[in-house]
Amino acid sequence: MDKNKQFKLGFLINPIAGIGGKTGLKGSDGLKTIRKAFSMGAEKESESRAEEALLQLKFLKDKFFLVTCAGTMGHDTCKRIGIIADKTIDVNLKNTTRKDTLNASKIMKEDKVDLILFCGGDGTASDIFFVINSEIPILGIPAGVKMHSSVFGNSPNAVGSIVSRLINSQLKNFETSSGLIMDLDEDLRRIDKIKTKLIGYAYIPNDNFLIQNPKINNQFNDENAITGIAEYLEKQIIEDATYVVGPGLTTYKFMEKLGISGTMLGVDVLKGKNLVKKDVNSRQLESITKEEKLFIISGIIGGQGFLFGRGNQQITADIIRRTEKKNIIVIASAKKIFSLPYQRLLVETGDKKLDLDLSGYIKVQTDKNLSHMVKIEPA
Secondary structure (H helix, E strand, O other): OOOOOOEEEEEEEOOOOOOOOOOOOOOOOOHHHHHHHHHOOOOOOHHHHHHHHHHHHHHHHHHEEEEEEOHHHEHHHHHHOOOOOOEEEOOOOOOOOHHHHHHHHHHHHHOOOOEEEEEEOHHHHHHHHHHHOOOOOEEEEEOOOOOOOOOEEOOHHHHHHHHHHHHHHOOOOOOEEEEEEEEEOHHHHOOOOOOEEEEEEEEEEOOOOOEOOOOOOOOOOOHHHHHHHHHHHHHHOOOOOEEEEOOOHHHHHHHHHOOOOOOOOOOEEEEOOEEEEOOOOHHHHHHHOOOOOEEEEEOOOOOOOEEEOOOOOOOOHHHHHOOOHHHEEEEOOHHHHHOOHHHEEEEOOOOHHHHHHHOEEEEEEOOOOOEEEEEEEEO
16 A cells, blocks of 8 residues: 555445435335336435535545445546545446445455445445444445434535545544444335334544434424424414425424324425325425425424434425525424534535525524524534
8 A cells, every 4th residue: 555545445325325305205225215216206316425525535635545336336426526546346337235335345344444434324324334333433425315323424515524634634543433323214214103223333533513413303302392383383374375394293293283184204285274285205396386485394303403404305405495584484392402412403405505595593483482593504
């Protein structure tokens, strides 16, 4: 190995990560889901997200040894931005599968890389951990649908910042902390039930600000506050307005109060207090709301603080852009707000200008007659 390249980086992409997000399929696991997503017009996004992170490493290539995978699992993205791999692992170029991730992780482990950088979701993180356990630090470029684990950066740009700092320092034994690997039963999620499983604890670079917390389910839910918020929302509804209702227990309870059977883990559309369509995907949402004045009712991800960009990818940047900021109604219990790291809300819409436009303080309704002003920041 080149003496100047003291830092050894393993890099892989799950090319189909996240395709179940905008399509409303609530995950990307399984061949059946993948085929359905593509039949609904899904587009691969993980490579572009990986590229965003890697751009920060472009001019550091003489400082690190790169081990990546062939084709869409790494090599193509690296080549596109002018990074030449020092070693390329063979994969099934026609149809990459979980086996390719497992095999690549095994080879990277044998090569004793200092860090495995991957682009994917909770499933990809679980597969890598299955092979390496806690022997090698990992860091994820967020590209999945749910991402309950705390091994992902807040955004591709955040990941690029962390890895470039590690490479510049040339520290092979950099400071680490423990990150939770969690996965969700997607079959149950598709029928509006949540069952998460703790897979294990991985080592991750130590950065509390740029790496997301694990998603926390129900721990900070306050039944009285949820009921109060539902009562508040019911009184705010304008009969001729269109409402995009995001996922979550609080929004689900609000729908129940209107006498509507909504979806807890999907996105619904209301016209006033009447259901227009339940559990929509991004294309349906854009079609239904094309000529409408929009309101968005959205909760936040417990423990992480994400307002847009995690679990509600059906609400695209175009939809958010067409909604005046004053018409974005954010709801969460005070307990959930005060539990957030740095007490901030994060947005990662895929449009950096929009993320900046959303920045600043927004009112969060925390009970029937209570609200807090909370700062929004780009992830």
